[in-house]
Amino acid sequence: MIYINRFAHIRNRAVFRMGELVCRDIRGSLDDFLISAFEGLGINYPKYYKMDASSKLGFLGTEMLLNNLRLEDDYKPEEVALILSNAHGSLDTDLRFFESTKTMASPALFVYTLPNIVAGEICIRNNIKGENAFFVSPRFDVKQMHDYVEMVMTSDKTKACIAGWVDVMGSQHDVFLYLTEKKKRENALEHTAVQLQKLYQLKEYGTVDS
Amino acid sequence: MEQLIADLKRQIIEALNLKHLKPEDIGDDQPLFVDGLGLDSIDALELIVLLQQHYNIKLANPQDGPQIFKSVKSIAEYITANQPK
Known part of the structure; x- marks a missing residue:
């Protein structure tokens, strides 16, 4: 049996852990929100400021998801997988980089012009060295994500997997991340496509779209 | 030179997205890479x-x-010696 032990969302400039609002800041731009949410967490990680919006969202989402749970205390780095997906790839940063080429191309932007850089940033932060994949699809494909995570988790090698959706385009953003493990923690849910759909659609304070 | 060093610190923070730093946090002779x-x-x-x-x-x-x-100082010295007239 595989369990969903934790989940987190970032939507409409608000961060949720297990469906509970952690912080919200609708003043200013998305960039402003990403900085204020990070600084509110009190984490010392200077590299965050250099990340593009996608990596910042993935980083913040994972910090919310794990919330002081150190996966490396329970698993070897090779036993933790990371499976992500989104709709816009790295288009948001691609366009920003394209703009920079009109004057002087920015190397710091260029290094983020791949969708799976967000996965790299999450892996570096959390010392994850297991299986990883990144899918691009028009919307969060619950069945594909469920089936792929099940396949990865059925191998003996993988004991835990962070999976979900990290999408950004301009000011629009949508993050849903969840942690699956073979062991059951408090408030664990069964990893099924139906359950995933419910969690993805979870709105504020535990309400679910009908 | 002092003004150039002050300008450089602001420009480095802006260009490198070092938003957690203020110009006064960067020493003139502080190494920029690795341990600095x-x-x-x-x-x-x-x-x-x-x-x-x-x-x-x-x-x-x-x-x-x-x-x-x-360091910021070595960059300023290089600019002073090499800036086109």
Whole structure:
């Protein structure tokens, strides 16, 4: 049996852990929100400021998801997988980089012009060295994500997997991340496509779209 | 030189997205890479772009980079010696 032990969302400039609002800041731009949410967490990680919006969202989402749970205390780095997906790839940063080429191309932007850089940033932060994949699809494909995570988790090698959706385009953003493990923690849910759909659609304070 | 160093600190913070730092947090002689400010190879490329963009200086020999980008003061000295008239 595989369990969903934790989940987190970032939507409409608000961060949720297990469906509970952690912080919200609708003043200013998305960039402003990403900085204020990070600084509110009190984490010392200077590299965050250099990340593009996608990596910042993935980083913040994972910090919310794990919330002081150190996966490396329970698993070897090779036993933790990371499976992500989104709709816009790295288009948001691609366009920003394209703009920079009109004057002087920015190397710091260029290094983020791949969708799976967000996965790299999450892996570096959390010392994850297991299986990883990144899918691009028009919307969060619950069945594909469920089936792929099940396949990865059925191998003996993988004991835990962070999976979900990290999408950004301009000011629009949508993050849903969840942690699956073979062991059951408090408030664990069964990893099924139906359950995933419910969690993805979870709105504020535990309400679910009908 | 003092004004140039102050300008450089502001420009480095802006160009390298070091938003957690203020100009006064960067020492004139503080090493910029590894144990100092912790900059990396991508930051080195951004510094090359910064020199070109703000001071119209193209690095003639990339091998001189480590010496030029040792600190804010060494960058300022290089600009002073090489800025086109």
